[in-house]
Amino acid sequence: MEEILNQNRDGIKRVSAQLFSLMQLFNCLMIMFITMVTAHAMHGFILEGNAFDLITKCHATIVYWKIPVIAGILYISLLSLLSIECNNHIELIVKLWLEIAVSAGLFYCTGLSYTVMVLLILADIVRNRIDWSKKILYIVLLSCVDLVLNGNVLSGYANPVSVNQIWTYYRPDVASVFSGAINIMFLIDVFIFILYMVFLILEQMSEKERIAALYRELSIANHKLAEANKQLEEYTEELVSAAETRERNRFAQEIHDTLGHALTGIVTGIEACIMLMDIAPDATKEQLKAIEEVARQGITDVRQSVKALRPDALERLKLEDALLKIIDETMRSTGITINYNCTTSLLNLSQDEEDAIYRIVQESVTNAIRHGKADVIDIGIEREDGLLKIKIKDNGIGCGKVYKGFGLHHMQERLSLLKGTLSYDGSDGFTIDASIPIRWGNSAEEKED
Structure with missing residues (x-):
């Protein structure tokens, strides 16, 4: 029985790890897609001699080729932070703030159009082995950060490169396809996140079931040990x-x-x-x-x-x-x-x-x-x-x-x-x-x- 439970738990744990890796890969593809399309559009404005119009729309001087490079460096930094395992509350809170800072940089690079990195951070918090009361506090904090990012609060303090403005370089139908692709990828990423959470819950339930089975086996073993001790006492009396x-x-x-x-x-x-x-x-x-x-x-x-x-x-x-x-x-x-x-x-x-x-x-x-x-x-x-x-x-x-x-x-x-x-x-x-x-x-x- 214990062996079967261990096999099930290992299988669920393996699927959870694979889903988390898939989320990381999918987010990488989406960020690279957005930043590359944006850089291509900016380069097109420059080649056509419309750089002044671009600067006027974006309210900033932009070096187009730096956007995918910076986004790639930031995402690699985020993956490195996600791979770190925390042993206590202090380590986790420091790691969380660093992940939020990197996610804010990625949000800026993608022209305020992509915040799904927050789901990666949320998945990382949930899978850490700390008390759930602290996890809830971190989840609330992360939700507030997500509201700030999606509420365009940063636009009042910086001049981000807006995807909606940059992609006006393309024909409306092409820009619409690109926007639709982003929405579809966003939904797929959310679906993967939900699936990951389901398997994470199953993993925890399997762990509890395994512990309960071990407790039952231990109770049975204690009962058998008590019987064996009683038989041993009787046998000792017979030997005496x-x-x-x-x-x-x-x-x-x-x-x-x-x-x-x-x-x-x-x-x-x-x-x-x-x-x-x-x-x-x-x-x-x-x-x-x-x-x-x-x-x-x-x-x-x-x-x-x-x-x-x-x-x-x-x-x-x-x-x-x-x-x-x-x-x-x-x-x-x-x-x-x-x-x-x-x-x-x-x-x-x-x-x-x-x-x-x-x-x-x-x-x-x-x-x-x-x-x-x-x-x-x-x-x-x-x-x-x-x-x-x-x-x-x-x-x-x-x-x-x-x-x-x-x-x-x-x-x-x-x-x-x-x-x-x-x-x-x-x-x-x-x-x-x-x-x-x-x-x-x-x-x-x-x-x-």
């Missing part, structure tokens, strides 16, 4: 709620990983103590000491989870040392066998990557003991094609159909955040395969080598 939910899930996952692992080790160790209590009291004491250590570590992990949701072992140890520590504690407290084999460096990993690896191993071991009743667990970590691959297999009872519980669900979530994958199989014991895309630094490769 989702973030709170994710945080609760993460916290639940951390508690599950820490407490679940510790409690599983404690329960399994106590079961072993019950069986050993009567037959091996000393071994039972050692087992209870290991259980105590696991319980204390579990309490520490819970506190750390609440504090920063990061395993305490990873706060104090490097990742591989933390894995070895949890494996050793689990074997001591439960009596099961855990085979650990890592063929790649675990240095220069991000905190999220370290947390994920640690929790996958911890949760897998816990599930193998709690659900699988395993007594042998194999843990393998290797690097292949930019992936860190973790494989954990136990010799437990397995399961025909795997139901993704809390532990597997959170493993999947951790890996998804790292763009990793998780797969599992319960047909022969239980096997977990995890892959994490890792970009190792040079330092890690050098240490590995």
Whole structure:
């Protein structure tokens, strides 16, 4: 819509400019016609020896060839003034008086027969971008000037070259044709002026319509913006709620990983103590000491989870040392066998990557003991094609159909955040395969080598 309005406005503005240029050209032709015919008639009087009669009729000594030259210079001056754009009231009033003075000179040169230059000045006033109250004042002033010129007031103070007197050189029929031509050209010029004013009004109406359309579009845009802001607020609330939910899930996952692992080790160790209590009291004491250590570590992990949701072992140890520590504690407290084999460096990993690896191993071991009743667990970590691959297999009872519980669900979530994958199989014991895309630094490769 705005584009159509702009095209219409540009088209009207272009026609207005063309009409104003046509007025300037037509006035030039009329002034040159009048002054050239006048000069020709005066030259004829001189050639026929009737210069005395001419001087007597005009009451002045006249140099005929100067009339078109002076008129041409004055009209060029008028066009130059019309081309000047005014930015304020003072500039416009100075320009207006200069244009009136030049128009008076042209009126004199044309023998008081042509005042249509006033229409050019009027068109120039109307097209200026100033307040209409000042425009009306200028139009009234220009109308008064036009009345003065057409009322032959100047003839009382000067001896103008009268066209009616000069053109008596021609036969009456020829002079009549010339006068009729001037009247026709005058009417054409007035018609062009009226047409110009019509298009100027259309241009202003188009501008107002464009502004109104822009205002409507702005109102619609503001309404849409308000709706978008409302939707954004709702979406923000949803994001906050989702973030709170994710945080609760993460916290639940951390508690599950820490407490679940510790409690599983404690329960399994106590079961072993019950069986050993009567037959091996000393071994039972050692087992209870290991259980105590696991319980204390579990309490520490819970506190750390609440504090920063990061395993305490990873706060104090490097990742591989933390894995070895949890494996050793689990074997001591439960009596099961855990085979650990890592063929790649675990240095220069991000905190999220370290947390994920640690929790996958911890949760897998816990599930193998709690659900699988395993007594042998194999843990393998290797690097292949930019992936860190973790494989954990136990010799437990397995399961025909795997139901993704809390532990597997959170493993999947951790890996998804790292763009990793998780797969599992319960047909022969239980096997977990995890892959994490890792970009190792040079330092890690050098240490590995």
